[in-house]
Amino acid sequence: MAKRSVIPFGPQHPVLPEPIHLDLVLEDEKVVEAIPSVGFVHRGLEKLIDKKDFNEYQYVIERTCGICSFMHGMSYCEALERIFDAEVPARGKYLRTIWAEMSRLHSHLLWLGLLADAFGFESLFMQSWRMREKILDMFEASTGGRVIFSVNKVGGVLRDMDKDMLKSFVDTFDSMEKDIKVLAGTFLNDRTVGSRLRDVGILTKKDVISLGAVGPMMRASGIAIDTRKLGYEAYGDLDFEIITSEDCDCYARCEVRIKEIFQSFDIIRQAAAKIPDGEIAVQVKGAPNGEAFNRVEQPRGEAIYYVRGNGSMYLERVRVRTPTFTNLQALIKTLQGCQYADVPILILTIDPCVSCTER
Numbered sequence: 001m002a003k004r005s006v007i008p009f010g011p012q013h014p015v016l017p018e019p020i021h022l023d024l025v026l027e028d029e030k031v032v033e034a035i036p037s038v039g040f041v042h043r044g045l046e047k048l049i050d051k052k053d054f055n056e057y058q059y060v061i062e063r064t065c066g067i068c069s070f071m072h073g074m075s076y077c078e079a080l081e082r083i084f085d086a087e088v089p090a091r092g093k094y095l096r097t098i099w100a101e102m103s104r105l106h107s108h109l110l111w112l113g114l115l116a117d118a119f120g121f122e123s124l125f126m127q128s129w130r131m132r133e134k135i136l137d138m139f140e141a142s143t144g145g146r147v148i149f150s151v152n153k154v155g156g157v158l159r160d161m162d163k164d165m166l167k168s169f170v171d172t173f174d175s176m177e178k179d180i181k182v183l184a185g186t187f188l189n190d191r192t193v194g195s196r197l198r199d200v201g202i203l204t205k206k207d208v209i210s211l212g213a214v215g216p217m218m219r220a221s222g223i224a225i226d227t228r229k230l231g232y233e234a235y236g237d238l239d240f241e242i243i244t245s246e247d248c249d250c251y252a253r254c255e256v257r258i259k260e261i262f263q264s265f266d267i268i269r270q271a272a273a274k275i276p277d278g279e280i281a282v283q284v285k286g287a288p289n290g291e292a293f294n295r296v297e298q299p300r301g302e303a304i305y306y307v308r309g310n311g312s313m314y315l316e317r318v319r320v321r322t323p324t325f326t327n328l329q330a331l332i333k334t335l336q337g338c339q340y341a342d343v344p345i346l347i348l349t350i351d352p353c354v355s356c357t358e359r
Contacts (some may be wrong), residue, residue, distance in 0.1 A: 003027070009343060011040050011312025019120055019353040020347060026340060034335040036328060038358055043359045048316050054080060054288055061151060064320065065356040066147045067110065067185065068277050068298045070103045072356075075150040075296040076318070078232065079307040082292035086284050090234070094275040097234040098166075099143070099151065100296075101264040101271075106135040107299035109180075111351045114185070115168045115254065118344050125182055131176055140296035155326035159161045166272045173265050183212035184258045188251075197251035201334035201346045204248055213330035214300020214323045216260065217350055219244045221253035238270045250334075257351070287313050298323055300351050322356040 005026050011019035019040040025033035041158045048060050062073035074096055081088060088096075136146045142161050143149040161169075187193055203213065207220045213340030218225060224242040228235045240332050243259045247251035290311030295304050301323030308317040327350045 004011050004032070007137055007340070014345065016347065018352045020352055020354055022335075022343075024335075024340070024343065029340045030342065031335050031338050031340060035330065040205050041355055042358045046320070047325070049315045049318050050106045054069065054309065055154065055313075056317050057185070057315065057318070058152060058154070061318065061320075062148060062150065062152070064322075064359055065207060065353055067107045067353060068103055068300070068356070069304075070099050070152070071296055071303065072320075073150070074100060074233075075303060075305045076307065077152045077154050078296070079292040079294040079305045080288055080309075081284075082294065083288040083290045083309055084154065084284050084286070086155050086282055087137050088233075089155045089275045089279040089282060090158075092280040093233045094271050095157050095159075095161060095280060096152070096175070097238070098161070098169075098271050098275075099139075099149070100233070101268050102135055102139060104264045104299045105212045106132050106139075107260060107351075108257050108264075108274045109135065110182075111257060111299075111348070112261075115345070115348050116187065118348055121187075121197065124183065124187060125230045127179075131180060131183070134172060134176060138172065142166065143170075153281060155277070155284040158281070158318075160280050168289045170269055170272050173268060177262065177265050180261060188258065193254075194251065196342070196345060197249065197254060197349075198247075198320055199249055199347060200342055201250040201253075202248050202305060203330055203334050203340060207333055208330065211329040212326045213301075214326055215297070215299075216256040217255050217301065217327050217330055221248045222246045225294050225302075230295065232296065234271055234274075235267075237274060238267055250345060251322065253349045287311055300324055300353060300356075301327065303356075320356075320359065322338070322359075323352065324350065324353045327352075328357070 005340045007024045007026055010016055010021040021037040023035040024031050052119050054062055061076045062069040064072045089200050109128050109132040113125045115122035140305050143151045153156050187354055205221050222244055224244050226242045242257050247254055289311035291308040292307050295302055304321040306319040310316050331350050
């Protein structure tokens, strides 16, 4: 009988981008159980509704995560707009959609670089992050920020993009797409990548449903659910298909994310071509009284926002369910039975964001 041992993995590790801690129960080199520990970066952001009024809290909530900060701010504002029954002007919706897809691009490129680094592909890592820098430059030009943007407000957005800026962005995306196709082809067709990712970390469709996985983790197991198809913001006016795979392994999850990069390019092109003229925000007066439940598709999957107001300037409750939180259960499932050497790769294929999860 193989001897069992317990190995602590994380929260600090050369491959991990986030402070995840797992107690791995091993039989020789095989993982038979993984026990997660959370709470290393808990900041009590939801409690700050006692200190900040609902307008000020917008700047707190987007600091939930530096990678998907725009979408956190957008989702919070969408929830309050439901309570106020405020209709964001069409141009404001299109601008939010463009920034949201730019967020998806820079998140997926960051993830691709980290995964390449885990493989030891330093050149691919540098190339991915070089592409990501172009996205951050465009964020800086259009919002003034590279990580935290602060352009959302209840009722719309605070900044606009003129035709010349949009055209320059689309031209940059066209150039980037050609380079990323070469990058992605090199990665997906590499024999080493295939040997490390194919048939590793199997998560069946049944497992996804029972464990509640979301985002690329879910779609890589053949379930075609994407919250963008609800039509929030300008997504209802744009044409795109949900990207899925039936392979259910680590390679499938990587393939889905890489294909979503090219999908985001296409969505931004459509939005830039269709964006109407007009106002970018409406004036919202008073204080929120009521509750709202809102869903958006962040780069890692569906995020859920619950907001409740009582008619005062200070909200009673803000609750966020992030995609990494619900994907952790699926991660534990994929770790069972894997080899110890595959643990860092498996963790990276869920694209973890512990800051979002613990807040």
